[in-house]
Amino acid sequence: MPARIEALINSLYRSESRRVLASLIRLLKDFDLAEEATQEAFTAALHQWPHEGVPQNPRAWLVSTGRFKAIDQLRRRARFQTTLDDVVDELEEAISDGEDWDEQLFADDQLRLIFTCCHPSLAPEAQLALTLREVCGLTTEAIARAFLTTPSTLAQRIVRAKAKIRDANIPYEIPGREQLPERLSAVLRVIYLVFNEGYSASSGENLIRHDLTLEAIRLGRLLVQLMPEPEAQGLLALMLIQQARAAARQDEQGDLIRLEDQDRRLWNHAQIAEGSALIRQAFNRGGAGIYSVQAAIAAVHGESPSFAQTDWHEIVGLYDLLLRLTPSPIVELNRAVAVAMRDGPASGLSLIEALAERGHLKDYYLFHAARADLLQQLGQLDAAQQAYRLALALTEQAAEQRFLQRRLTALGAG
Incomplete structure (x- = not known):
């Protein structure tokens, strides 16, 4: 098989397999049958495309092939279970080829x-x-x-x-x-x-x-x-603003770059503006829900010209509102970090220690990472090292592991 076509099919599987599956579930009305049909369609592509060429619309080809593979499978089963004949006939008659290929x-x-x-x-x-x-x-x-x-x-x-x-x-x-x-x-x-x-x-x-x-x-x-309900707009705004920072969140080696160290010129400012406009629409329509408020917090970061110029007073106020809407230890943790930025690391650490005393977030690596960072700022290096080790043990994300290991190394605990 030409390497180019194999690479194309592998790429299509990563990007399109879930969409193909969703379409086959619509057509077949059976999750397990659709999953089998999706796999058979991609297998057929591996065998046929090197000889027949890549179809003009690969996704539509995969959906259509998957449906016919499923019908063939049902016909084979129908030899032993006659009630399946009606199912097969219904599948073949109810859905036209034109509908199969409808992009909408x-x-x-x-x-x-x-x-x-x-x-x-x-x-x-x-x-x-x-x-x-x-x-x-x-x-x-x-x-x-x-x-x-x-x-x-x-x-x-x-x-x-x-x-x-x-x-x-x-x-x-x-x-x-x-x-x-x-x-x-x-x-x-x-x-x-x-x-x-x-x-x-x-x-x-x-x-x-x-x-x-x-x-x-x-x-x-x-x-x-x-x-277009306010909370749907709020969620879309939150995702747009967060994703707008993607290009600045990692270096060329895939290592994590913290918010304060990111090159804001790499941010997608048009996307941030789109998200901010959605937030305004949501709030104007009374949409102060959990996603809209989180989006507003993200917008304060996204619209700040630099980390030093971030309006932490506004962010803490928004976290206060979020806590009233959805009381949660994770929201409390995020608020504590914002308080540390506004009032100093000692103030933030006292809030985090209060969370620890209540037994919250002991298995959440970001809790220990945030605590370690504040301990380091306060010069409590042994305690910071211990907290970083706890965070490192609790995450399975490679980039986060490398970041935490670098923090430990910087403390001389390599």
Whole structure:
């Protein structure tokens, strides 16, 4: 096989496989069958494209091939289970070739899939697990780490969620406008999780997974077009402003660059301006929700000409508002860091130590990293070293590990 075509198919698998899967779930109305069909379609591409050439529309070819592979499989099964004949006939008759190749359907398929995975009849943890697995393609192991559970337990949760969708005939569709408000919260949460996994990957060599951040932003744009509610605008604004800093967050070796050390000339200021405009729209419409407030905090950073000129008074005030909306130890930690910037490291450290006394965030590496940084600023170097070691032991992200190891080395604890 020519190396060029193999590289192209591998690239398409990374960028398009989840979209192909979403379209096949729409067409086949069966998660497991669609997953098998997706794999068979890419396998067929590996065998056929080197001889027949790359099709003009590779994604449409993969979807169409996957559907016919699934129909062939169902026909083979129908020899032993005659009730499948009707299913095959329905699949062949209900969907025209023209619809298969409709780009607008492709564009909306992942949003349809998210609404299906976030259906209110599914438990919240099942909604998140299923969406991260099916829409984002995260491994069962990675999702299990996020849920602080075992891969086998997580796998069972996903299997049960798929069975519930099948047995309850949950529709694979974007709900009608009258149903959207009650369904919006779960969808926003899932898109936010997708973005976060891309913006700061939970494990692996790469700090940023641009495929996930860009996909989350694309889904966020689709959602705002469908339902321009303040919190949908706020989430899109938050993702745009955060992702605008991507080019400055890593050096050429892939190592982490802290916010205060980033070259702000590398930031996408047009994207920051777009996000800031969305925030203003959201707040003008009474949208002081959790995503809008987080977006406002990001906008203060994004619009500051330098780290030294950041308005920490405004940021602390926004964190106060966020804490009222969603009391959380992580929000308290972020507020403590902002207080340290406004009032000095001792003030921030006292807030962090109060969190520790309540037993919060002991397994959260950023808690120990933030505490270590403030201890270092206060000259408590032995305690800072110990906190950095704890943070290092708790993260599985390679870029974060290298960053923390450099901090330890700088303290003479290499």
